[in-house]
Every structure is written in structure tokens, then in C-alpha cells.
Amino acid sequence: MKTVQPRKQRRMLFQAPLHLRHSHFSATLSPSLTTSHKVSSVPVRTGDTVRIMRGDRKGSEGKVTKIDAKKYRILVEGITREKVDGTAIPVPIHPSKVMITNLNLDDKWRRESLKVEAPKEAEKPAKEEKKPKKPKKERKKRLPSKATKEKTETPEKRKAKKPKEEEKGETEVG
Numbered sequence: 001m002k003t004v005q006p007r008k009q010r011r012m013l014f015q016a017p018l019h020l021r022h023s024h025f026s027a028t029l030s031p032s033l034t035t036s037h038k039v040s041s042v043p044v045r046t047g048d049t050v051r052i053m054r055g056d057r058k059g060s061e062g063k064v065t066k067i068d069a070k071k072y073r074i075l076v077e078g079i080t081r082e083k084v085d086g087t088a089i090p091v092p093i094h095p096s097k098v099m100i101t102n103l104n105l106d107d108k109w110r111r112e113s114l115k116v117e118a119p120k121e122a123e124k125p126a127k128e129e130k131k132p133k134k135p136k137k138e139r140k141k142r143l144p145s146k147a148t149k150e151k152t153e154t155p156e157k158r159k160a161k162k163p164k165e166e167e168k169g170e171t172e173v174g
Contacts, residue, residue: 025095044095047104054097
């Protein structure tokens with residue numbers, strides 16, 4: 001985000017369209033998943049198993065049952081609160097407060113996006129060896145424009161000088 005003002009930060013966060021909100025749902029991966037996928041964080045999806053890292057329910061683990069994109073919260077299976085009348089309701093948790101311990105890889109796009117991350121780093125050195133980088137062409141620097149007397153003079157003075165030069169030319173010829 002470009003602005004530093006808190007009110008504009010909040011406005012941009014809560015007025016963001018859904019396709020941009022998706023990136024705000026990122027949660028860190030467990031150390032074992034980080035080494036295997038070579039990615040430190042991934043957006044949370046339903047079906048992922050998460051461990052809560054902050055708050056009253058710290059240390060508890062469960063599957064993500066629902067994602068509330070409007071309120072920036074996830075609902076985890078087994079994490080409930082009891083109402084006064086005795087009914088249990090799920091407790092909403094912010095995705096930054098959880099760590100993903102098991103990924104749901106049913107979606108082929110998610111599987112491929114995680115596969116693509118690791119090979120890119122491995123392939124870069126091989127490509128650099130095959131194609132040597134060409135040196136950049138140096139751009140010619142423009143010379144500063146020369147301020148001549150003609151440019152500084154007003155148009156009236158130019159007109160006045162030209163007839164005098166023509167008169168001298170006629171007198172020399174004739």
C-alpha cells in the first residue's frame with residue numbers, strides 16, 4: 001500500500017475486492033512444510049489443518065471449516081464458544097494467528113503453484129550459464145543547448161538586424 005496514514009490503510013483493507021483479499025489470508029507454514037515446499041507462507045483454504053499460535057486457544061489444532069472473507073476470519077473445527085443458552089458457536093480467528101500444519105492439496109492449481117515455487121530457484125543458475133548476459137548499450141548523453149544571442153534576443157531585434165544585413169549586401173554588390 002502506498003499510504004502511511006492509518007485511516008487510509010484501514011479503508012484500503014476493508015474496501016479491498018475479493019480477489020485482493022485472498023492474499024491477506026496468508027498464514028505461515030510449519031517448519032516441515034516450509035522445507036518441503038520452499039515457501040514460508042500460503043493463503044489458508046478450507047480443509048487445511050491449522051494450529052493456533054496466539055490467544056486463549058493457543059496450541060489447539062483443527063481443520064479449517066469456513067473462511068469469512070468479509071470479516072477476515074477463519075473458523076476452525078473444534079474451536080467453539082458456549083453461548084448463555086448453551087449452544088456452541090465457532091470462534092472466528094484471524095489467519096495471521098495460525099500456522100498451517102497440513103495442506104489441502106485437492107485443488108490442482110494449488111498443487112501446481114506450490115510445485116512451481118521450488119523449481120524456479122533451481123533452474124535460474126542453469127539458465128544463466130547457457131546464456132551470457134549482454135552488456136547494456138550506453139546511452140549517449142545529450143549536450144546542453146547552447147544559448148546564443150539569437151535565442152536571447154526578441155523577435156523585433158531579429159527583424160531589425162536582417163534588413164540592415166541585406167542593405168549592406170546590396171551596396172557591396174552594386
